[in-house]
Amino acid sequence: MSPRPTLRDVATHAGVSLGTASKALNKSGTLRSETRNKVLASARALGFRPNDLAQALHRGQSYTVGLISNDSFGRFTMPIMEGLEDVLHEAGIALFMCNATDDPEREKRHIDQLLGKRVDGLVFTGRRADRRPAPGLNLGGLPTIYVFSQSDEPGSVCLLPDDAGGARLATEHLLALGRGRIAHVTGPQDFEAVRLRHEGYRQALTGADRAVDPDLVLYGDWSEHWGREALHRLCALAQPPDAIVAGNDQIGRGLLEAMRERGLVAPDDIAVIGFDNWSVMAEAARPPLSSIDMNLRALGEEAGRRLRRMMAGEEIASTARLPCSLVVRASTDPTA
Amino acid sequence: MSPRPTLRDVATHAGVSLGTASKALNKSGTLRSETRNKVLASARALGFRPNDLAQALHRGQSYTVGLISNDSFGRFTMPIMEGLEDVLHEAGIALFMCNATDDPEREKRHIDQLLGKRVDGLVFTGRRADRRPAPGLNLGGLPTIYVFSQSDEPGSVCLLPDDAGGARLATEHLLALGRGRIAHVTGPQDFEAVRLRHEGYRQALTGADRAVDPDLVLYGDWSEHWGREALHRLCALAQPPDAIVAGNDQIGRGLLEAMRERGLVAPDDIAVIGFDNWSVMAEAARPPLSSIDMNLRALGEEAGRRLRRMMAGEEIASTARLPCSLVVRASTDPTA
DNA sequence: AGGGGTCCGGAAAAGCTTTTCCGTTGCCCG
DNA sequence: CGGGCAACGGAAAAGCTTTTCCGGACCCCT
Known part of the structure; x- marks a missing residue:
C-alpha cells in the first residue's frame, strides 16, 4: 500500500463511519469499547498515521516550531537545539531546523518556507551574539525568539549568556x-x-x-x-x-x-x-x-519555555541573560 | 491581522471569486491581465502567503524532506546539509533537520513526526559511518537515503566517502x-x-x-x-x-x-x-x-540528486562511495 | 405497552487550496 | 440583428481530519 492509509481507510476496514474512527483514535466522543478496539485494531493493522497536514489545517495550529541557524558549524546551535527540543516536546511541539549559514537570501527562503508551513513559533540562533538586522519579512506577530543572537528590532525577545x-x-x-x-x-x-x-x-x-x-x-x-x-x-x-x-x-x-x-x-x-x-x-x-x-543547553531550554509562554499569548520581557558557570581544569588548579 | 490572510481574503479584497484568485496567483487558467493584477495587488497588500499545509494536502505531496542527524556536534552534518539543501531547493523542496543525538527514542519520535508531516523523503546522517540498525518503523516505501551513515538493511541506499x-x-x-x-x-x-x-x-x-x-x-x-x-x-x-x-x-x-x-x-x-x-x-x-x-558538501549534493531521482520513482543502486581529495599543507610540504 | 432518557454512531461542516467543469458575457460575422 | 464562438470568471469537488449536531436504538419505568 504505497499511499499511506487515511482515516477513511481505517473506518472502512473497521466497518464504521469516518467520524467514529476519528473519535475512537482520539478517545473523544462516546463509544462502546468494543467499537473503539475494533477501530484501534484496524488502525494498527493498516499502519495508520494521522496526517498532520490535515490536522494542522483543521485546527489552525501546526504544533511546529522552526529554528533558523546561522552557525555554520553547529557548535553553538546543536546544544541549544537539544534543550529547546526537550522542552518543546513536552508540549507536543516538533522542532525543525534550517541552516542559513549567514546568507540573508537563504534565511529569507527558510523563513518563507516555515511561514508557509504555518509554524507556531520561530527561533533564531547565531554563531555570534551580536545584534542583527531583522529579517526583512513580515512575521505577522508570530512568536519569535532570538537565542545566542539578538535582533536590532526594539521589543524583540532575546536570550543570551551573561x-x-x-x-x-x-x-x-x-x-x-x-x-x-x-x-x-x-x-x-x-x-x-x-x-x-x-x-x-x-x-x-x-x-x-x-x-x-x-x-x-x-x-x-x-x-x-x-x-x-x-x-x-x-x-x-x-x-x-x-x-x-x-x-x-x-x-x-x-x-x-x-x-x-x-x-x-x-x-x-x-x-x-x-x-x-x-x-x-x-x-x-x-x-x-x-x-x-x-550553558547553552539550559539556554535552549529556557528559550523553549519562553516560546511556549509566548505561544500561549503571554507577553515576555524583551531580553534576558542566563548565568555562565565555571569549569575548573588543571590550567588554573592542578588538583582538578 | 493576527490570523494570516487566506486566499478567500485575497479574493474578497480583490472582488473576485476564490478560484479566480487562485488562478491569478498560479498563472494558470485564462484571465484578463487586469483581473490578474488586481488579485496580485490584493495579495501583496494583505501579505498573503499560500498555506503549504493545504497545498500539500491537496496534491498529496509536501515538497519537504526530513534530515535526521545523529551527529551531536554537527561537524559532519552541517556541510552535508548545505549541499543537500542547495540541490533540493532547485527542485522547490524544503529541507528540515531533526537532531537525534544517537538516542533511538528521539530518532523514532522524529521519524514519526516527519511521517506525520508527509515528507517526500528522508535522509539519515551520522557522526560515524558504521552500519546502523534500521529505524524500527515502517517507512512504507518512502525514499530514504543514508549519508555518511549506513543501514544494515539490505537494499538501502547509502552514500559514503571513499x-x-x-x-x-x-x-x-x-x-x-x-x-x-x-x-x-x-x-x-x-x-x-x-x-x-x-x-x-x-x-x-x-x-x-x-x-x-x-x-x-x-x-x-x-x-x-x-x-x-x-x-x-x-x-x-x-x-x-x-x-x-x-x-x-x-x-x-x-x-x-x-x-x-x-x-x-x-x-x-x-x-x-x-x-x-x-x-x-x-x-x-x-x-x-x-x-x-x-568533500562532505559534494556528498550532500549527490545525496540530494539521488533522492530526487528516487522521488521520481527511479531505482537507485544501493551504495556508493565518493572520492576524497588531498589538501596539502606544510606538514608534508613546507612550500604549501 | 408507551414515553422519556441514555448511549452510540453517522452525517456534515470547516479549514485552505487547486483544478475541472460550466455558465455568462461580449464580440464578430453573416 | 441574431447566432456562434472565444474569453473570462464562478461554482464545486477533492484532499484528510476533527467536532458538533442529530437521529436511531435500546432500556427502564410507569
Missing part, C-alpha cells in the same frame, strides 16, 4: 587563587561579547580594588595563533601577568602552548582560563584548560 | 615525497572507517612494492592525546618512520605536537598527514596539517 558575568566569574576565580596581575586576551573589539566580557573582567578587578592595566588587555582574533602571539607580547612586558582570562578556548589554548614552549608552567607561572568550554579544545590543551561554560 | 581511496591518496602523497617508512596511527579498529582507511594505506604501499610493517600500524582512540602517545612509541622503535598517515586530524595534530617537543621537524624528519580536513584543527596545528577532505 558574558559579563562569565568573565567576572573567570576573573574572580583567578583572584581567589591569589593572582595579582591578571591579563585579558580576547577577540575583535567589535564583538559585543568581547566588550561585555571585558566589562566583567573590569568589574571583578574593581571589586577587588584593583585597576585595569591597559597593557594587560589585548584584542586580536579568535585563533590559537593569536593566543600564542599574545603570550609572547605579555612576556615581553616589564611586569608579565601571573594569570590570563582568554576570550575563548582557542585563544586560551594558544596561550598555553606558547607557555610550554617558553618553559612556563600553568598554573604555577601563569594561570589561564578560557571561555566557551568547547571540550574538544579545552580538554586537549596541556594542561587541560579551565573555562567558562555558557 | 575512505580507502582517501587513505590511499594520503599514502601515495607521502610515497611521492620519497618517504620509505610510512606509519599509520589511527582510531579504534571496530570503526569500519578505520578498517577501510587501513586497507587504502595497505593498497598504496603494495602498489609501490612495499609491505606493511605491523610495528608501524597503531590503533587507539580519536584524540590528540593518543596522537602524542603514538609518536613517542614510534620514536622508540629501532627504525622510526619518516612519515605518518593519521586516522583523523586530531591524531595528526597530536603527532605534530609531540614531534615539536622532541625537537623533530615536520616534514623534514617526519611528514604527517591527517584525515577529515577539519579546518579548525588542521590549520591551527604547527605546522599546518595536510589532510584528506571527504
